[in-house]
Amino acid sequence: MARQFFVGGNFKMNGTKESVTKIVESLNAADLPANVSVVIAPPAPYISLAVEKNTQKTVEISAQNVYTKASGAYTGEISANQVLDLGATWTLTGHSERRTLIKESDEFIAEKTKFALEQGLSVILCIGETLEERKADVTLQICARQLDAVSKIVSDWSKIVVAYEPVWAIGTGLAATPEDAQETHKGIREHLAKTIGAEQAEKVQILYGGSVNGKNAVEFKDKVDVDGFLVGGASLKPEFVDIIKSRL
Numbered sequence: 001m002a003r004q005f006f007v008g009g010n011f012k013m014n015g016t017k018e019s020v021t022k023i024v025e026s027l028n029a030a031d032l033p034a035n036v037s038v039v040i041a042p043p044a045p046y047i048s049l050a051v052e053k054n055t056q057k058t059v060e061i062s063a064q065n066v067y068t069k070a071s072g073a074y075t076g077e078i079s080a081n082q083v084l085d086l087g088a089t090w091t092l093t094g095h096s097e098r099r100t101l102i103k104e105s106d107e108f109i110a111e112k113t114k115f116a117l118e119q120g121l122s123v124i125l126c127i128g129e130t131l132e133e134r135k136a137d138v139t140l141q142i143c144a145r146q147l148d149a150v151s152k153i154v155s156d157w158s159k160i161v162v163a164y165e166p167v168w169a170i171g172t173g174l175a176a177t178p179e180d181a182q183e184t185h186k187g188i189r190e191h192l193a194k195t196i197g198a199e200q201a202e203k204v205q206i207l208y209g210g211s212v213n214g215k216n217a218v219e220f221k222d223k224v225d226v227d228g229f230l231v232g233g234a235s236l237k238p239e240f241v242d243i244i245k246s247r248l
C-alpha cells in the first residue's frame with residue numbers, strides 16, 4: 001500500500017508577520033503537486049495569519065505544541081481547542097527541543113498527543129535519540145520507549161504521523177544518511193507492528209527530520225519507509241518547495 005508523501009515545515013520560534021506572510025504567499029504561488037501533503041507549523045502567534053493567507057488545498061497549518069487541557073488556569077499554555085478555533089488542523093508533539101530544553105517527559109507528551117487527537121487535531125509525533133544514545137547503540141530502544149508511552153494510551157493511530165528526528169542531526173547540517181534513516185524507520189515500523197498491529201503500522205507515515213534541504217531531500221527518494229520529511233531551517237526558505245517536489 002502506498003503511503004502519501006508528506007512534508008512538514010517547522011518554523012520553530014522564528015519569523016514575523018511579514019516573513020510568515022511571505023512564506024505562505026510563496027507556497028500559494030508555487031505549483032505544488034496534488035499528491036503531497038504539506039503541513040506548516042508557524043509559531044503560535046502567527047497560526048491565524050497563516051490560516052488566513054493560505055490558499056493551497058494541500059497545505060494545512062499546525063501548532064508546534066499544545067497542552068493537555070482545553071482551557072483553564074494554565075498561564076502561557078496553548079489549547080488544542082483554540083488552535084482548532086483558529087483553523088489549524090495539526091499539532092506537533094514531542095519535538096526534541098521540548099523534550100530536552102523544556103524537559104517534557106514521554107508520559108506528558110503522550111497525554112498531549114491523546115488530548116489533541118480527542119479534540120480533533122491530527123498529530124505529528126516527534127521522536128529520536130541524542131548523540132550519546134546513538135553512540136551507545138540504543139537508537140531503537142529510545143524510539144520504542146517514546147512510542148510506547150503513546151501506544152499505551154492511544155489505540156487509533158490513523159491521525160498520527162511519526163517524525164523520526166535524531167537530535168544530532170537537527171540544525172547541525174549533518175543529516176542522517178538515507179540508508180541510516182531507512183534502517184531506523186524500518187525498525188520503528190516493525191516495533192509499531194508489535195504494539196499497534198501490523199495493519200496500522202503499515203499505514204503510519206514516518207517522516208525523517210534533521211538537516212533536510214533542497215539538495216539532499218532527493219537522496220531519500222527510493223527509501224521505502226521514509227514517507228516524507230519534517231523540515232526546520234529550510235522550511236523558512238524558497239528551497240522548501242524543492243523538498244515538497246523531491247519525489248516528482
Ligand code: 13P
Binds near residue numbers: 010169
Ligand atoms: P532542521 O531541518 O533545521 O535540522 O530542523 C529539523 C527539525 O527539528 C524539524 O522539526
